[in-house]
Amino acid sequence: MSSQVVSQTSYEIPKTQRAVTFAETHGPHTIQTDWPVTQPSELKPGEVLVRVVYSGVCHTDLHAWLGDWPLENKLPLVGGHEGSGYVAFIGPPLEGAEPCTLKVGDAVGIKWLADSCLHCEECGKGFESSCGQAKNSGFSVDGSFQQWAVSWGAHLTPIPAGFPLANAAPILCAGVTVYKALKEAAILKGEVVVIPGAGGGLGHLAVQYAKAMGYRVIAIDSGAEKEKLLASYGVTDFIDYQKG
Ligand SMILES: [Zn+2]
Ligand SMILES: [Zn+2]
Structure with missing residues (x-):
């Protein structure tokens, strides 16, 4: 979304931002300049505000826009699930969960799987994307085609310091998909x-x-x-x- 690459220990969080949205299935994409930024006081337990720096575009973004899947996405929608950026603010801790190990300024990735319950049988087996409570970035929740995205501390991917964030972005879906296939092939x-x-x-x-x-x-x-x-x-x- 921006060539600016800055890791900071605190961020001035604006009230509005640029975001690419569409309000109806197969409708026009609009670059909004006054899309609301979720403020730190509005973050729910487990949520983290991410300053998005780069985002890839996946074929699934096209499916969300065409509405040709048997699943319903939210509308209006901010697409994108290959986002890389920095933790800008950490919301209140989830009750009963391990404390969030992320710090403000840490480089992180936003993936298709935005959140899951982490308690059900599927989550326990490592099939979190099959969790009945799974949330998907750029589909059931707003994704990475915006400058400030809400994501979930338990599922954000830490990115090693110094790894180029532009290169990290496409790995978060295209890379994960094929890595998982190779791993499962055993x-x-x-x-x-x-x-x-x-x-x-x-x-x-x-x-x-x-x-x-x-x-x-x-x-x-x-x-x-x-x-x-x-x-x-x-x-x-x-x-x-x-x-x-
Ligand atoms: Zn994808
Ligand atoms: Zn679950």
């Missing part, structure tokens, strides 16, 4: 993983994780440009699907 080091769309938004991240995990990658995509990109990650087995 294949052994040295085994082969075939990645279709290997030069795409998710695929090029999957290739880099797979190489780092020690797998042999067979990459499927098309064109010299994609082949060159994949070769730069050390991929030697490339199948151009338009050639055979």
Whole structure:
């Protein structure tokens, strides 16, 4: 959202901000300049105010706008779930929960999963996105297409100090998605993983994780440009699907 990269110990929090919103499904996107900023006194237990610095755009943002999912999103909506920025204010603690370990000024990421109950069977198994009380950024709650976003301390992702926030943003959905798939596949080091769309938004991240995990990658995509990109990650087995 901004090229300004500042970590601070306290922030002057404005009353209004810029935000990209749409009021109706398939309606026009509007850049609001006076969208309200949730003030520190308005934060509910467990909530954290984040100064968003960068946001990626995901295909799911398009689904939310088209309204072509069997789930209903909030309206008007601020989309976005690949947000990186800094903790600006920490709301009151959640009763009975571990204290929030984040500090004001910490770099954090806003993901698709904004919050979950952390007590149900799904949460206990590590399937928090299947929690009946899950909230999703840029869908059921406003997301990262704004300068100041409300998120949840238990689910914000700490970003290591010094890691470029522009690079962190797309990892928060595209990267998480393919990393989870590779982790769940439970294949052994040295085994082969075939990645279709290997030069795409998710695929090029999957290739880099797979190489780092020690797998042999067979990459499927098309064109010299994609082949060159994949070769730069050390991929030697490339199948151009338009050639055979
Ligand atoms: Zn996404
Ligand atoms: Zn739950």
